[in-house]
Amino acid sequence: MGFEKEISDVAGIIKDSGKVTIISHIDADGITSEAIMRQAVAREGIEVKSVFVRQLEPLTMKHVPDDNSLKIFIDLGSGQQNLLEERGLSEREVVIIDHHVSQDVDTHYLQANGLPHGHEKLSAAGTGYLVAREINDSNIDLAKLAVIGNVGDMMAREHCGLIGPAREIVDDGVEYGNIEVVKDDLNCYGISTRPLHICLSFADDPHIPGISNRPGEAQNMLAFEAGIQLRKGNGKWKVWEDLDIDERKNIIGRLALKLHSAGEPLDRLRGEHYIFPDERRYTPLRNASEYATMLNACGRWVKPHTGSAVCCGERGDQYREAEHMLRHHRKIIREMMEYILDKGVEECSHLQHIHVGDRFPDTIVGIGAGMALSKLDRRRPIMVLCYLSDDPELVKVSMRTNEMMVQEGLDLQAALLEASEKLGGAGGGHKIAAGAYIPKESEEGFAEDVNRILRKQLS
Numbered sequence: 001m002g003f004e005k006e007i008s009d010v011a012g013i014i015k016d017s018g019k020v021t022i023i024s025h026i027d028a029d030g031i032t033s034e035a036i037m038r039q040a041v042a043r044e045g046i047e048v049k050s051v052f053v054r055q056l057e058p059l060t061m062k063h064v065p066d067d068n069s070l071k072i073f074i075d076l077g078s079g080q081q082n083l084l085e086e087r088g089l090s091e092r093e094v095v096i097i098d099h100h101v102s103q104d105v106d107t108h109y110l111q112a113n114g115l116p117h118g119h120e121k122l123s124a125a126g127t128g129y130l131v132a133r134e135i136n137d138s139n140i141d142l143a144k145l146a147v148i149g150n151v152g153d154m155m156a157r158e159h160c161g162l163i164g165p166a167r168e169i170v171d172d173g174v175e176y177g178n179i180e181v182v183k184d185d186l187n188c189y190g191i192s193t194r195p196l197h198i199c200l201s202f203a204d205d206p207h208i209p210g211i212s213n214r215p216g217e218a219q220n221m222l223a224f225e226a227g228i229q230l231r232k233g234n235g236k237w238k239v240w241e242d243l244d245i246d247e248r249k250n251i252i253g254r255l256a257l258k259l260h261s262a263g264e265p266l267d268r269l270r271g272e273h274y275i276f277p278d279e280r281r282y283t284p285l286r287n288a289s290e291y292a293t294m295l296n297a298c299g300r301w302v303k304p305h306t307g308s309a310v311c312c313g314e315r316g317d318q319y320r321e322a323e324h325m326l327r328h329h330r331k332i333i334r335e336m337m338e339y340i341l342d343k344g345v346e347e348c349s350h351l352q353h354i355h356v357g358d359r360f361p362d363t364i365v366g367i368g369a370g371m372a373l374s375k376l377d378r379r380r381p382i383m384v385l386c387y388l389s390d391d392p393e394l395v396k397v398s399m400r401t402n403e404m405m406v407q408e409g410l411d412l413q414a415a416l417l418e419a420s421e422k423l424g425g426a427g428g429g430h431k432i433a434a435g436a437y438i439p440k441e442s443e444e445g446f447a448e449d450v451n452r453i454l455r456k457q458l459s
């Protein structure tokens with residue numbers, strides 16, 4: 001069955017249903033997926049409820065209601081169809097909208113999933129949006145949420161922009177008027193909220209010699225070499241979005257020169273930004289990647305419904321709560337990064353690793369690992385082990401590397417899958433970022449095993 005047929009079949013079933021339950025995941029992609037589907041369903045006058053889960057597993061299946069509603073599993077479900085089957089859910093009661101690897105079961109659940117059709121850079125929010133647009137053309141305003149979900153799931157990372165069907169969704173948003181695409185701009189994060197020199201000093205992909213991790217030097221370069229006025233008339237710091245095209249070109253040119261003289265490739269210096277002109281300037285809602293971070297913060301601190309309300313336009317108490325989550329999120333991640341840098345990592349030939357015990361919530365350990373890596377040896381992936389507050393028998397493993405090392409052949413998902421599977425654990429993720437759960441009694445020697453696999457990948 002073709003992808004378009006899957007989308008129209010799923011849309012048809014949803015339109016014909018009397019009552020819907022959406023079961024979604026708590027990250028930015030899951031939250032935007034839910035917000036897209038919930039609005040699309042409600043606009044048809046169909047009763048709808050939502051449930052968020054951290055992961056679809058036997059324990060969380062109890063949150064799926066036992067009633068006559070149509071269950072829409074979104075951003076999860078493809079790989080857990082056995083659980084739906086064990087629960088006794090029939091083909092008529094379920095649709096799955098996902099982008100993860102599908103599992104073969106006897107029950108033929110209806111599924112819209114771009115992955116088997118070669119759409120590897122289309123997240124669940126992307127497919128969810130295509131279903132919503134199929135339900136009703138007027139749902140084109142929801143393209144914006146799909147773009148946030150795609151960016152949140154790192155679909156824009158490899159190519160410094162969205163491609164394929166995800167790019168067509170961007171075009172829908174441009175047509176509707178709530179997305180502006182800025183092409184050939186600097187590939188950096190924080191263009192709407194971070195002071196210029198901070199924004200540049202956080203650059204990690206690519207790592208810019210003399211600028212990355214060096215806010216003071218970034219400030220000097222901007223002010224004295226590029227001649228940029230760093231503050232606005234009101235005394236506040238300018239952000240990247242404040243700069244005109246010539247100022248941007250001037251800075252990008254200087255950064256290109258720094259990369260060039262260090263013999264580094266220039267291909268990741270430029271990227272595409274997705275700006276939301278209907279959102280207030282200087283807020284994290286103003287562009288897709290910062291918006292996604294805010295939603296991830298809501299999810300990781302167990303407030304997915306808050307993030308979802310913001311996606312649906314709430315700008316009062318829920319938005320303030322989301323802002324608070326974002327600040328809190330950043331503070332804890334900074335603390336974790338400082339802990340890692342203070343304590344120091346243990347070094348293997350192809351890996352650096354640390355066990356943080358139960359000091360930090362497992363939901364942010366991967367992000368903290370990524371931040372710490374930008375200040376460590378960038379050629380060796382970082383692996384962080386931590387304990388779980390709700391399961392004393394498991395250890396969570398998070399790994400991060402960067403695009404440069406992926407291009408040299410690293411695949412963290414494959415490495416963790418191989419290392420954890422033989423221990424009876426499970427792993428997943430991407431080449432650049434992956435996670436796994438392993439039994440506590442196997443943590444000894446795990447790093448050496450992963451190191452061996454990484455060495456093999458690079459040879």
Ligand SMILES: [Mn+2]
Nearest residue numbers: 029075124153
């Ligand atoms: Mn996803």
